[in-house]
Amino acid sequence: MSKLNIETIKFPGLELKRPVIISGPCSAETEEQVLTTAKELAAIGVKIFRAGIWKPRTRPGAFEGVGSLGLPWLKRVKEETGMFIGVEVATSHHVYEALKFGVDMVWVGARTSANPFAVQEVADALKGVNIPVFVKNPVNPDLDLWIGALERINGAGITQLGAIHRGFSTYDKSEFRNHPQWQIPIELHRRIPELPIITDPSHIGGTRDLIADISQEAMDLNFDGLIIEAHTCPEKAWSDASQQVTPARLKEILDNLVLRRPKIGDTPRNALDELRKKIDELDNQLLDVLNERMKISEAIGQYKYENNITILQTRRYDEIMKDRVGRAASRGLDAEFATKIFESIHEESISCQSAIMNRELKRKEGK
Structure with a gap:
């Protein structure tokens, strides 16, 4: 068992109930796109907004995010909708920039969590900060590497700690973009039962048609929440268009989720x-x-x-x-x-x- 010092994740004035929903576009593209999507998500009850500011891409030439230019847009989302805002960070510069614009939470991406030196750089930049920090699983199916990244962040004094399960890269043919390999987050939960786990159906599925089923499976496994990419006009998204849904479709998915009892309790056994x-x-x-x-x-x-x-x-x-x-x-x-x-x-x-x-x-x- 890994010994982490973990406290309950808190957002001031927000009572977190299962499932915790984090949503927003894969990438912040324009100020109008960010604000429109955020307002549509706020209207269906989403309280935590995400948008990719820095986008690590597999090959050069693809859209790699607008960078710090998009952070004031997120700040406007917070001011105009009351939503909390979160972004993915990969370097100390990302951390400093995000904090400068009042970001409420950050997470370490899958490519970054696979590199202990990069994780340590992020951890060092977070020292003295008291915000929720999530760590996505590494791209390769290595549970110890995932736990090691969590330990590095925790070692920097971050106690509001969580994990994001976004699936694992595989050479095998699969219906998934990143195979869920559910046994790995299940084992993570067994080793660190107090650690919140959020599932990312968008990156696991790679296509919007799979999001509902993956979301339901995450709930059936008693994970704590979902991070789902939503865009006001998904087919025109600048990145990962096929895995994003409209806010209206997101509402349908969430309304149809079945939340089962996490424990047997006193029911007949x-x-x-x-x-x-x-x-x-x-x-x-x-x-x-x-x-x-x-x-x-x-x-x-x-x-x-x-x-x-x-x-x-x-x-x-x-x-x-x-x-x-x-x-x-x-x-x-x-x-x-x-x-x-x-x-x-x-x-x-x-x-x-x-x-x-x-x-x-x-x-x-x-x-």
Whole structure:
């Protein structure tokens, strides 16, 4: 468990209720666009406004934000609508500029959180400041790197701390722009249960059609809020047009969210307890079967050593994967899920066989 000094996140005069909603355009483009979008969002009850001021892009030549020029626009949003304002920061200069214009919260972006030196620079610039600071997950699926970034910010004296789950880059084909890999923020919550977690359906989905489903899944997992990109005219947005929604569509998404009880409380538990008991029994059976399978892998490793056969047999591995994924599909199991399981099993099997060969070689050398 990571030991962080975390206090409740506060916005003066605003009672934060789950789900906390942060919304606004991917990029601040013009003063008119920012103010119009903000007023439409305020009209549907959004209290925290976001807009990208500095936009790190994968390749040069793309729109990289208007820079500090847009900060007075956000200040006008705060003055004219009463909304709180937040921006993403990546350098100490960004932090100083944002604070100069009265930004109420900041977050460290995914590319920045992957670089401990960059995170430390932001942390040092935040010393002595008492505003909410969120840290997006690194672009790569590395939970320890994410926690390390949170620790660096916390080490600068920031106690109003939170995490933003925006998905992870992957080379695999996926319907998502950034795969959610829900198990990672779930594990983050297990390790640091007091840490608020906000999900970013816009960057996970990459398309507005997926935002509603991703938002609902985040709520079903009992995460604390959502940061959703909204633009008064999404199809004309200067960046990430396909993943932004209109304020009207955002209202529809939020109105249709189902918020389930986070705890069982005093409700009857007999049926749930019985189902959980069955899960425990099946898990024990799975562990017994895996134990038996690894014993066979050890025997195979012994045979390969004695007959001078290489450990990795690519053709056999391909046959196994094709057969097992097909069998999984015939049972209604997800192919990606089955692939991950048998990849892990095969990796452990290879490790078992390698251990056998190394042991036998050392034994032979010792003779």
